[in-house]
Amino acid sequence: MQTLKRVTGVMFPVILFSLLALCLLSLSRLLLTIWQADHITGWQDWLMILAQGVRIDISTLCWLLILPSLLLALMPVTGVLGRCWLFVFRIWLVAGLWVLVYMELATPTFITEYNLRPNRLFIEYLVYPKEVFSMLWVGYKAELALGLLGTLLTLVLGWKLSGYAVRDLTAPKWYWRPVLALAVVALGVMGARSTFQHRPLNPAMVAFSTDPLLNDLTLNSAYSVIFAAKNMASEKNAEEFYGQMPLEEIIQTVRQASGREAEFISDEIPTLNTISPTFSGKKNLVILLQESLGARFVGGLGGLPLTPNLDQLMQEGWNFTQVYATGTRSVRGIEAMTTGFTPTPSRAVVKLSKSQTGFYTIADLLARQGYHTQFIYGGESHFDNMKSFFLGNGFEVIVDLPDFVNPKFVGSWGASDQDLYTMADLQFTKLHQSGQPFFSLVFTSSNHSPYEFPDGEIELYEQPEHTRNNAVKYSDKALGEFFAKAKQSDYWKDTVFIVIADHDARAEGNVPVPVDRFHIPALILGSDIQPRQDDRLASNIDMAPTLLSLIGADNTSPMIGHDLTKPLAPEFQRAMMQFDKNFGYLTRDKLVVLQPGKAPMGYQYDFDSRQLSVTEVSELESKRALAHALLGGKLYREGRYKLPDASEHQLANAD
Known part of the structure; x- marks a missing residue:
C-alpha cells in the first residue's frame, strides 16, 4: 500500500477509493448474477455482464471523482487551507462510496419486486416518504436493518480509510500541477464517456440480451438511478427511443x-x-380498479x-x-x-x-x-x-x-x-x-x-401470512x-x-x-x-369507450x-x-x-x-x-x- 501511495502521489486517495469501489461493485454484480443464474443462457452472458459491468463502473467513478480529482491536483494539501480542503475531499469520497454501497444493498429487494435494478420507480417513490417508510417498516425490516448496518459500516470504515489515504500526501511541484490537472480531466472525460462515438456511454451500449434483467445486471444501481433521473429531467420523447415519423x-x-x-x-x-x-x-x-391483479392469480383465467x-x-x-x-x-x-x-x-x-x-x-x-x-x-x-x-x-x-x-x-x-x-x-x-x-x-x-x-x-x-397470494385471496x-x-x-x-x-x-x-x-x-x-x-x-x-357505450353516454372524445x-x-x-x-x-x-x-x-x-x-x-x-x-x-x-x-x-x- 505504501508503494502504491509513493508511486501515485497526490492521486493516491482517488485511486484507492476507485479500486475499492470497483471491487465492491463487481462483487455485488457477481452475487446478483449468481442469484439470478436461471436467466443466464451461456458463458457469453457471464462475460458480457462482468466485463461490461466494469466499464459501467469505471464510467460511474469518473463522473463521481473527476471534479475532486481536478481540485486535488490544483489545491494545496498542507497548511490551514490544505487541511480544510482535505476534510471536504474526504466527505466527498465517503459520501460517494456510501451511495454506491447503499444502492447495491437496496438492489435485491427492488429486483424481487420489479425484476429490474432500481430505476425511475425508485426516484418516484422517494417523493412519498411516509407511505414508503411505512411499507418498508412493516414488510422489509430485515432489509432496513441491512441498509442501516451497511450505511454505518461504510461511513465509519470509509472515514477511517480516507484519513489514512490523505495522510502525508506529497503534492507535485507547482509547474507540474497544470499538467496533472489536464491529465486528470482528459482521463476522467475519456473514462466517463467510455467511447469515441458521438454519444457517451449509456445502457443501450452495453445491452446485449432480450432479457431486460440481464441488461440491467450489467449496470450498477447508482448509475441506473442517475441515468433515470437524467431522463426524467429531460422527459425524453418516444422519437429519441424509436425513431421519427411525421x-x-x-x-x-x-x-x-x-x-x-x-x-x-x-x-x-x-x-x-x-x-x-x-x-x-x-x-x-x-x-373497480384492482391493484396488481394479473391473470395468473385468477382461477377463471x-x-x-x-x-x-x-x-x-x-x-x-x-x-x-x-x-x-x-x-x-x-x-x-x-x-x-x-x-x-x-x-x-x-x-x-x-x-x-x-x-x-x-x-x-x-x-x-x-x-x-x-x-x-x-x-x-x-x-x-x-x-x-x-x-x-x-x-x-x-x-x-x-x-x-x-x-x-x-x-x-x-x-x-x-x-x-x-x-x-x-x-x-x-x-x-x-x-x-x-x-x-x-x-x-x-x-x-x-x-x-x-x-x-x-x-x-x-x-x-x-405461509407466512403476508404474501401476495394471500393478499389476492383477501382482496377477492x-x-x-x-x-x-x-x-x-x-x-x-x-x-x-x-x-x-x-x-x-x-x-x-x-x-x-x-x-x-x-x-x-x-x-x-x-x-x-x-x-x-x-x-x-x-x-x-x-374499456372506457365500451363502458361509455353501455351507460348511454355521448362519446365524442380523442380516445x-x-x-x-x-x-x-x-x-x-x-x-x-x-x-x-x-x-x-x-x-x-x-x-x-x-x-x-x-x-x-x-x-x-x-x-x-x-x-x-x-x-x-x-x-x-x-x-x-x-x-x-x-x-x-x-x-x-x-x-x-x-x-x-x-x-x-x-x-x-x-x-
Missing part, C-alpha cells in the same frame, strides 16, 4: 389501423372521433385458485379473457382506464406537468353530461400525483383515507379493501338517492407489498362481499360496473416485452349485462380504443404495452417490439401456451407499431389530447 403519417396510420377511419372528425384534435352509444338512456358507471368470488362473477357478467394492460404501474393503469391514452416511454400522464389541466378524461366528459364524478381510494390520494391530476381533469370529489370513519383495518397503504368497499357502497347509496347519475373510480390497495390485511378474514393460501373476498351487497342495493339496477386490474404484479421474462405478464382480468357487470365470454384481443384502453359492444374484426384487434423503455404492439398474429436504438423485432405469440417465438416483421407492421408508440407523446406535447370546447364541437359536428 404527425400526419402517424395520424393516418393510427386511423387506418382502427378500422373506423371515417369516424375521425377533427384536424385540431387528430384522434377526436364520435362513437354512438349502444344503450339508450343514462346509467351510472363504477370502475387459468391462474392460481385465489379468486373464487371473481371466478363466480365471471359466469354472471361480460368476461373478457384476452385483455392486456398498457404498463406495469398503477398510474399507467389509471391513465388507460380514465383517459384511454396510449402508453409512452415517458411517465404516465397522471404525473406529467402539461396534463394536469385541460387533459381528456372520461370524468370530464361525463361531468359535462351532468354526472357527479369522484375518486375513492383507501390511502392518501396525493400519492403518484393522483389527486392533482384528477381534480384538474374533471373529477369533482376525492374520497380518501382522511374521510374514512373508524376503518376496520389500516395498513401501510391505507384502509383495507373491505373498508374501501364499505365506503364505496355508502357513496353510491347517497348519490343514487340524490337522483344524479354518477361516475366513480374505486382503487384498491390491499394487494400491494407488504400485503397487509385483517387477520382471520381468509383461510390462508400459504372483499370484492365478493361488495357485490353481494351491491346486488341488493337500489343503485344496482342503474349502474354498470367493471372489475379490472391496473397491471400484473410483477413483469418479468427473458424477452423485451413479456406479454403474459400484461394479461389482466376485465369483467363488466350490471343488471342488464348478459353473461358472455369474450375472447377478442383487447387492451384496457378499449382511439374500440367500443367492444360493436363487432370488431380480428385484423383490428390489438393491445399496446410499455415495458420500461420497450414498446410492444400485439395483434392476433404478431408482436412487434420497439427498443431504443434497435431495429423492430417480431414475435409470434401463442395465446394458449403464452410463449413467444422470433419471426420476421414487415415494414407495414413496423410502421404501425411505431405510429402507435409515437402518437401519445406527440399529442401530449402539442396539447391536442383534449375535449373540444363548445364551438369546436359544434363545428366538428357541422363538418
Whole structure:
C-alpha cells in the first residue's frame, strides 16, 4: 500500500477509493448474477455482464471523482487551507462510496419486486416518504436493518480509510500541477464517456440480451438511478427511443389501423372521433380498479385458485379473457382506464406537468353530461400525483383515507379493501338517492407489498401470512362481499360496473416485452349485462369507450380504443404495452417490439401456451407499431389530447 501511495502521489486517495469501489461493485454484480443464474443462457452472458459491468463502473467513478480529482491536483494539501480542503475531499469520497454501497444493498429487494435494478420507480417513490417508510417498516425490516448496518459500516470504515489515504500526501511541484490537472480531466472525460462515438456511454451500449434483467445486471444501481433521473429531467420523447415519423403519417396510420377511419372528425384534435352509444338512456358507471391483479392469480383465467368470488362473477357478467394492460404501474393503469391514452416511454400522464389541466378524461366528459364524478381510494390520494391530476381533469370529489370513519383495518397503504368497499357502497347509496347519475373510480390497495390485511378474514393460501397470494385471496373476498351487497342495493339496477386490474404484479421474462405478464382480468357487470365470454384481443384502453357505450353516454372524445359492444374484426384487434423503455404492439398474429436504438423485432405469440417465438416483421407492421408508440407523446406535447370546447364541437359536428 505504501508503494502504491509513493508511486501515485497526490492521486493516491482517488485511486484507492476507485479500486475499492470497483471491487465492491463487481462483487455485488457477481452475487446478483449468481442469484439470478436461471436467466443466464451461456458463458457469453457471464462475460458480457462482468466485463461490461466494469466499464459501467469505471464510467460511474469518473463522473463521481473527476471534479475532486481536478481540485486535488490544483489545491494545496498542507497548511490551514490544505487541511480544510482535505476534510471536504474526504466527505466527498465517503459520501460517494456510501451511495454506491447503499444502492447495491437496496438492489435485491427492488429486483424481487420489479425484476429490474432500481430505476425511475425508485426516484418516484422517494417523493412519498411516509407511505414508503411505512411499507418498508412493516414488510422489509430485515432489509432496513441491512441498509442501516451497511450505511454505518461504510461511513465509519470509509472515514477511517480516507484519513489514512490523505495522510502525508506529497503534492507535485507547482509547474507540474497544470499538467496533472489536464491529465486528470482528459482521463476522467475519456473514462466517463467510455467511447469515441458521438454519444457517451449509456445502457443501450452495453445491452446485449432480450432479457431486460440481464441488461440491467450489467449496470450498477447508482448509475441506473442517475441515468433515470437524467431522463426524467429531460422527459425524453418516444422519437429519441424509436425513431421519427411525421404527425400526419402517424395520424393516418393510427386511423387506418382502427378500422373506423371515417369516424375521425377533427384536424385540431387528430384522434377526436364520435362513437354512438349502444344503450339508450343514462346509467351510472363504477370502475373497480384492482391493484396488481394479473391473470395468473385468477382461477377463471387459468391462474392460481385465489379468486373464487371473481371466478363466480365471471359466469354472471361480460368476461373478457384476452385483455392486456398498457404498463406495469398503477398510474399507467389509471391513465388507460380514465383517459384511454396510449402508453409512452415517458411517465404516465397522471404525473406529467402539461396534463394536469385541460387533459381528456372520461370524468370530464361525463361531468359535462351532468354526472357527479369522484375518486375513492383507501390511502392518501396525493400519492403518484393522483389527486392533482384528477381534480384538474374533471373529477369533482376525492374520497380518501382522511374521510374514512373508524376503518376496520389500516395498513401501510391505507384502509383495507373491505373498508374501501364499505365506503364505496355508502357513496353510491347517497348519490343514487340524490337522483344524479354518477361516475366513480374505486382503487384498491390491499394487494400491494407488504400485503397487509385483517387477520382471520381468509383461510390462508400459504405461509407466512403476508404474501401476495394471500393478499389476492383477501382482496377477492372483499370484492365478493361488495357485490353481494351491491346486488341488493337500489343503485344496482342503474349502474354498470367493471372489475379490472391496473397491471400484473410483477413483469418479468427473458424477452423485451413479456406479454403474459400484461394479461389482466376485465369483467363488466350490471343488471342488464348478459353473461358472455369474450375472447377478442383487447387492451384496457378499449374499456372506457365500451363502458361509455353501455351507460348511454355521448362519446365524442380523442380516445382511439374500440367500443367492444360493436363487432370488431380480428385484423383490428390489438393491445399496446410499455415495458420500461420497450414498446410492444400485439395483434392476433404478431408482436412487434420497439427498443431504443434497435431495429423492430417480431414475435409470434401463442395465446394458449403464452410463449413467444422470433419471426420476421414487415415494414407495414413496423410502421404501425411505431405510429402507435409515437402518437401519445406527440399529442401530449402539442396539447391536442383534449375535449373540444363548445364551438369546436359544434363545428366538428357541422363538418
